[in-house]
Amino acid sequence: MERAQQPKEVISAKEMGVVACTRCMQVWPQEVEFCDRCGHRLVQRDIKSLQRVWALWVVGLMCYIPANLYPMLQTRTFFSVQQDTIVGGAIELIEYGSIGVAIIILIASVMIPIAKFLAIAFLSVSVARPSSVSKNQRQLLYEVVEYIGRWSMIDIFVVAILSSLVQLNVLVAINPGPASLFFALSVIFTMLSAQAFDSRMIWDAQQQGEGQVNNDEHP
């Protein structure tokens, strides 16, 4: 909130009639179509980025469903074969008393992906509509989502490492379940979705929102 209140007035580059190259950050007048330095195409606002966000978001969500229904790990011991889904495995850990580990798994594999879906959806929606959340907060949220998204792959790393290490033929063998593939796809697609989001749009919408807020505040 502090941060949100400090910059009293933010003037966007669009209002200044310039456009920045998204690759090399060179600022050009709006009329320039291609960056002279790096040759990247200059776009004032990527209107179609929202579509890309939504499309990838949908694929990520589609992958997330089987990722939770199918088993993540297949543990074959001497006597039995155990297949655990993400949530099932966490519950089993709680039953065995390893609550800490279970919480980590639940946060990394369940809470964060779901929060990411929600955050991306909120950002995409808030671009088009007025929102009560300030632009700074939304910018912060976007940065957090982009930063934290890659950590969701920790699950996949664990599965990959276990599968490659624990291969004692007859005694014990751990193999990745079908959910691991879907989970990885889900993480990849949400990351792509987050990347596809043009965060500059946050500031465009902010003006509309601020105008409304200002009107409300000053009768």
Next chain:
Amino acid sequence: MTNTPEPVPIDPARESLFGRASIVWLIPVFALMIALVVAWQSYNDRGPLISIEFENGAGIAAGQTELRFRDVKVGVVERLAFAEGLDGVVAQVRLEKEVAEFVDAGASFWVVRPELSVQGVSGLDTVISGIFIEGSWDSQIGPIRTNFKGLQTAPLFRPGQEGLQIALRTTPGGSLTDNSPILYRGIEVGRVGPARISREGSFAIAEAIIYEPHGRLITAATRFWDTSGFSVSIGPTGAEVDFSSLATLIGGGLSFDTFVSGGRPITDGAVFEVYGDEVSARNSVFNASEVELIELRVIFDENISGLAIGAPVEFSGLRIGSVQSLSGIVDAETFGDSRVRLDVVIGIQPARLGLQGDASPEAALDFLNARVQEGLRARLASASLLTGGLKVELVQVEGAPPAQIIMRPDEIATLPTTASEIADAAATVEGVFTRINSLPIEELLNSAIGFLQSAQAFMTSEDLRETPQEVRALLGDLRGIVSSQEVKDIPVTINAALTRVETLLGQIENGQAVDRIVAAIDATTNAATSVSASVAGVPELIDNLSSVAAKAEAMPLEDLTTQLTDLLASADAILGTPAAQELPASLGAALDELNATLTELREGGAVRNVNATLDSAREAADAVALSSQDLPALVERITEVFDQASRTIEGYNQGDVISRDARAALRDISQAADALTALARLLERNPSALLRGR
């Protein structure tokens, strides 16, 4: 709030939805398509759900336990639930589509578990992978069925399995090892399934399979036997332990062989008997109609122990069957009282009766019935004197009351019986002992004791003790005689006698003795002839002797012996008396006196006299030598003597005269004896008379 709306930038050239849409939307569409295709495919590939009911769900896990066919997974248990009424467990199995249509009414299911048995370990893979359900069905498509009953154990006959299906049953009284391999030359060629007991309980029967291509080894002449266990035999070659294999030693097994060729091939469903060992199996080949027994009931009034199941049934000494069962029977209606009778069922092999042709049981029964009307009866007889074992014998009884085999429908025909002939060894021995017991041994002993006592009393009598003293007195008299002067003068007298003999020989010399001797020899010949004539009467004599011997034999020798023994005992007692002991001393004294007499003789010139006597004798011999020239004459004289003797013998033959003459002779002899006695007395009184000649 402002009433003038801001000029909304309207895109006049609003592109169509597809134009505005990003190409990136293809990704979710593509993903959705994949998902849909996968979903549809997996739904389409799903087979039907069947339920299999098991007694328990040990090891069956939903989602894990597989259904396998020929060890390939064809389904998985989706759900495990209790059957209605909690009397079982129903496993719902999702079949794979490609086999679903084959799982028809003929399918069977069982749970494969690790099994450790003497034949080996089976289902070891289930230890690691968990148990699985094995299914078995044929390759024919049949009507779909969804409810099945699981089997406890793997079935012996599996559809699609090649093999000869037979049944094995025990011989009467035999046994069978089920769930065991069938070996041929030590190779497993088949298996026996679980056995079940027949309804009557008289035998066990088990299904068995002989795997292809070994089925051709089985013909109607094949015999099976049990190879479980082992046999120990001790013979001249040493001890021998025999068993087929370690597995059959512990777990049992069957073996078979075809002992004779030419048996017809058999088809599925044939029944074979299982024999106890190879020898009886081999022997059974030659008893073709062993199975076709006629059963007959025999009811004995006697309840006699010793008859056992398997005891022989004999007909004219030939074993024709055996006792099948024994029981008591009480039937007041039939027998008129409620005594317990012995109800014996015997099995007779018709072939052993020697009937011609097929010897069917009916024909054999008719034959027996005809014989029964002629008097054939059953009876108990001793099979062994030592063990007291009994057997059933069919015998021809002459003049038996008429009877016939009682035949009632649904009942075993009853054979009439006759009185048993049981040689009871025990009773015989007892009789012998009874007779021995009744012998009057005590009386005999009492008599003997009494006899011995009287003998002792006799021996100890005073008269008997005085006898030795008298003997001693007698010896004293004898000593007196020997030491008398007359005896001492005897040599002189002998000398004189010899002189006279010499004179006599001289006279003989003068006569023609030799001629006479020749004549005498002739006469002797005649006499011998007459003797030989009289020998004719000898056989009679022998007869007489025989009869005498018989009489002698008849004499109570034993008594005599006893008396002799007693006598010896008495003699012993006598010898024991002091008087008897003094006898040797008296004898010694007598000998001393004799010695003294001899000394006196020597001193009295007896030796010289003897020498002289010998000289005379030599002279006499010389004279004899001279007179031998005249021997013929002498022989003639002797012949005459013999003639007279011969006549005398003839006279003897004439009977009465003999006895008279004999009596006269005896009288003369008696007189002569008297004279001798007188002479003895005279000599005693006056010994010198002997020398003086008066």
